[in-house]
Amino acid sequence: MAQMNMIQALNSAMDISMGRDPSVVVLGQDVGFFGGVFRCTDGLQRKYGEQRVLDTPIAEGGIIAAAIGMGVNGLRPVAEVQFADYVYPAYDQIVSELARLRYRSAGEFYAPVTVRMPCGGGIRGGQTHSQSPEVLFAHVCGLKIAMPSNPYDAKGLLIAAIEDDDPVILFEPKRLYNGPFDGDPTKPAVPWNTHAKGEVPIEHYTVPFGRAEIVRAGSQVTVIAYGTMVHVAEAAAAAAGLDAEIIDVRSIVPLDVDTLCSSVCKTGRCVIAHEATRFAGFGAELAATVMEHCFWNLEAPIQRVAGWDTPYPHAFEWEYFPGQARVAMALKAVMEGR
Amino acid sequence: MKPRLHVPAPPARPGQAPDFSYLQLSPAGELPRPEIGASWRDMGQLATGLVRVLDDSHHAVGAWHPHLDAHELQVGLRHMVLTRVFDDRMVRTQRQGKLSFYMKSTGEEAVAVAAGMALQPGDMLFPAYRQQGLQMVRGQPLVDLMCQLLSNSRDMCKGRQLPVMYHSAKARLFSISGNLATQFPQAVGWAMAAAIKGEDHIAATWTGEGSTAEADFHHALLFASVYGAPVILNVVNNQWAISTFQGTAGGEQNTFAARGPAYGLPGLRVDGNDYLAVYAATRWAADRARTGGGATLIELVTYRAAAHSTSDDPSRYRPRNDHELWPLGDPIERLKQHLIKLGAWSESKHEALVAELDAQVASAWKEALTYGTLNEGPRLDRDLMFDDVFKEMPEHLRRERDMLRRELGQ
Numbered sequence: 073m074a075q076m077n078m079i080q081a082l083n084s085a086m087d088i089s090m091g092r093d094p095s096v097v098v099l100g101q102d103v104g105f106f107g108g109v110f111r112c113t114d115g116l117q118r119k120y121g122e123q124r125v126l127d128t129p130i131a132e133g134g135i136i137a138a139a140i141g142m143g144v145n146g147l148r149p150v151a152e153v154q155f156a157d158y159v160y161p162a163y164d165q166i167v168s169e170l171a172r173l174r175y176r177s178a179g180e181f182y183a184p185v186t187v188r189m190p191c192g193g194g195i196r197g198g199q200t201h202s203q204s205p206e207v208l209f210a211h212v213c214g215l216k217i218a219m220p221s222n223p224y225d226a227k228g229l230l231i232a233a234i235e236d237d238d239p240v241i242l243f244e245p246k247r248l249y250n251g252p253f254d255g256d257p258t259k260p261a262v263p264w265n266t267h268a269k270g271e272v273p274i275e276h277y278t279v280p281f282g283r284a285e286i287v288r289a290g291s292q293v294t295v296i297a298y299g300t301m302v303h304v305a306e307a308a309a310a311a312a313g314l315d316a317e318i319i320d321v322r323s324i325v326p327l328d329v330d331t332l333c334s335s336v337c338k339t340g341r342c343v344i345a346h347e348a349t350r351f352a353g354f355g356a357e358l359a360a361t362v363m364e365h366c367f368w369n370l371e372a373p374i375q376r377v378a379g380w381d382t383p384y385p386h387a388f389e390w391e392y393f394p395g396q397a398r399v400a401m402a403l404k405a406v407m408e409g410r
Numbered sequence: 411m412k413p414r415l416h417v418p419a420p421p422a423r424p425g426q427a428p429d430f431s432y433l434q435l436s437p438a439g440e441l442p443r444p445e446i447g448a449s450w451r452d453m454g455q456l457a458t459g460l461v462r463v464l465d466d467s468h469h470a471v472g473a474w475h476p477h478l479d480a481h482e483l484q485v486g487l488r489h490m491v492l493t494r495v496f497d498d499r500m501v502r503t504q505r506q507g508k509l510s511f512y513m514k515s516t517g518e519e520a521v522a523v524a525a526g527m528a529l530q531p532g533d534m535l536f537p538a539y540r541q542q543g544l545q546m547v548r549g550q551p552l553v554d555l556m557c558q559l560l561s562n563s564r565d566m567c568k569g570r571q572l573p574v575m576y577h578s579a580k581a582r583l584f585s586i587s588g589n590l591a592t593q594f595p596q597a598v599g600w601a602m603a604a605a606i607k608g609e610d611h612i613a614a615t616w617t618g619e620g621s622t623a624e625a626d627f628h629h630a631l632l633f634a635s636v637y638g639a640p641v642i643l644n645v646v647n648n649q650w651a652i653s654t655f656q657g658t659a660g661g662e663q664n665t666f667a668a669r670g671p672a673y674g675l676p677g678l679r680v681d682g683n684d685y686l687a688v689y690a691a692t693r694w695a696a697d698r699a700r701t702g703g704g705a706t707l708i709e710l711v712t713y714r715a716a717a718h719s720t721s722d723d724p725s726r727y728r729p730r731n732d733h734e735l736w737p738l739g740d741p742i743e744r745l746k747q748h749l750i751k752l753g754a755w756s757e758s759k760h761e762a763l764v765a766e767l768d769a770q771v772a773s774a775w776k777e778a779l780t781y782g783t784l785n786e787g788p789r790l791d792r793d794l795m796f797d798d799v800f801k802e803m804p805e806h807l808r809r810e811r812d813m814l815r816r817e818l819g820q
């Protein structure tokens with residue numbers, strides 16, 4: 073075990089994977105010599121050489137297309153998109169190609185590509201360094217998608233992703249890179265070594281896709297969240313003095329319906345929280361799933377907490393961000409049965 | 411021999427001696443200046459050579475000499491000095507925590523200023539984030555620019571954009587995007603519309619050499635070529651894209667200007683630190699576009715002397731002092747020396763100019779602060795967050811606006 077922040081945990085996952093399997097390659101903008109603008113790939117080029125850790129041209133479409141070709145030819149590429157906000161030039165390659173290659177070739181071709189991208193706000197990045205576009209990919213058939221909320225899961229999920237024969241997109245909440253964040257920007261930043269999930273095995277392990285985690289067991293209400301919102305939800309529920317069951321979705325596709333719905337059937341109340349915009353956000357899928365499975369157990373309408381349906385505004389970052397106050401309002405509403 | 415992946419590398423890394431021997435230079439005045447209507451087929455050497463006017467002893471020489479009068483050169487110098495003084499002060503204020511972010515254009519001021527000076531006020535400009543010189547040429551009030559940087563109560567973007575992402579419909583400066591290269595083909599579309607409407611305004615756009623890798627760059631060249639759009643496509647080759655050297659964008663195999671002829675467009679490779687050369691090349695391309703000759707691709711060879719942004723530390727990936735050894739020198743120093751050679755400038759006048767502009771920037775900053783900063787003083791109305799998503803606010807946004815008011819206890 074070692075203390076790691078999320079950056080170190082991700083780095084360790086790639087390091088271990090490259091060490092175990094010579095077919096693992098890393099590519100992306102500034103990932104090689106420099107080690108990435110967030111330093112997630114620091115040291116990998118020095119260790120594994122320029123043929124396996126590539127600085128690419130600034131062309132997200134080219135990066136993913138090349139990764140697909142490499143994947144088809146037996147490599148396991150780990151592609152970094154510098155910010156999730158810059159993935160759109162690669163959207164066609166991901167949606168039309170990466171996601172469907174196995175299906176359209178009846179399993180004869182596939183590309184085991186992992187795409188990593190920092191997402192989410194809270195770093196004063198404005199509308200082009202803050203987005204959470206997970207639902208744009210969740211709606212596409214054939215992609216596995218995860219968003220870790222802590223270093224332990226980040227490492228385990230990334231190793232699982234690299235070893236997976238299906239394409240995987242890993243969204244990394246950049247506000248959590250250096251420490252957990254409960255949504256209050258006025259508090260001093262806390263490092264990961266203050267948190268149990270900052271304790272990470274040095275060796276190989278995986279966190280499987282399709283498994284949510286019950287972060288805190290509780291009886292009064294279920295809060296379903298992922299990424300940064302796991303920490304915000306925990307803090308908000310504690311402040312409200314509620315015995316809430318907090319569930320970290322972790323794996324968006326495939327989704328652990330059993331864990332989520334057993335919990336809601338037990339508590340009878342459900343709040344869903346994500347940072348992405350609300351309208352047609354992944355929360356809508358979660359709410360529909362909960363409705364289908366738990367309708368007769370629900371004591372109150374399901375509440376959604378999300379970013380507003382506007383681009384992420386630089387000056388109003390904290391009015392936009394779904395912080396504890398917004399979660400608290402949803403908790404209150406669901407407890408009062410409104 | 412077996413195939414082996416070729417991985418481009420910069421000539422020097424931290425701790426090594428800067429080495430610019432890779433740079434292909436032509437002596438000032440060497441390259442011919444084709445007729446405005448000449449075919450791109452007859453100007454191949456302009457895409458691989460280097461259009462230069464100012465020689466090493468600061469004289470203007472050769473066919474590209476634009477013969478500007480001293481007053482006009484002094485105006486250009488003033489805009490470049492203002493740009494540099496502004497950049498320097500804004501980085502200092504960022505370090506003091508007043509700004510969340512800033513990007514300097516130090517060392518590449520001529521690219522924007524000389525081009526801006528060579529164009530007409532009705533021409534539409536689609537800059538990337540490092541052409542603040544265009545804001546100066548178009549006379550954007552410093553206080554307005556600063557209020558944008560501060561996201562304060564007078565911010566032209568109403569708090570929605572990161573610093574430096576300015577816009578001005580009135581000054582014909584398009585809204586700057588954080589997504590690279592997107593403006594390049596949009597400028598072509600603007601120019602196509604000008605042609606459809608029969609106007610004689612042209613468009614000009616800028617992108618970094620790193621960003622030429624994006625498909626949008628290629629869309630721009632293709633559409634510009636197919637439709638003969640009246641547009642100037644500028645590639646600012648400042649050698650670095652954050653930590654990535656220009657070789658990784660393809661600059662090792664061929665020049666960026668050479669991509670013009672590949673699409674049937676003239677490509678001019680120009681000394682970007684030579685005010686006169688940038689002016690002359692832009693003027694040539696503008697005259698060509700305005701008279702129905704279509705688009706031109708211009709590569710401006712320059713050097714990003716400062717960090718990529720306030721979030722970057724270039725000493726991690728390139729030699730510390732490399733910009734001091736850049737063979738094409740400093741654009742402000744070179745124009746200054748040229749004006750001195752002409753007898754139209756002096757060191758003391760220059761010092762006075764720097765002091766005057768510094769004071770102007772300082773007093774604008776004082777005023778801008780009275781309109782608030784990101785964290786202190788007057789703020790924009792939060793409700794503004796929900797405006798302009800659509801022309802008219804739909805019901806769901808109105809509901810969210812009300813939810814936010816409740817959340818804030820209003």
Ligand SMILES: Cc1ncc(C[n+]2csc(CCOP(=O)(O)OP(=O)(O)O)c2C)c(N)n1
Pocket residue numbers: 101130154158161540588589590617618619620621622646648650651652714718
């Ligand atoms: C589509 C997209 N991908 C990645 C980025 C992140 N990014 C911002 S600036 C930059 C480097 C751009 O370099 P270059 O085009 O050479 O311009 P310069 O900064 O040198 O002026 C990168 C990779 C982005 N803003 N947009």
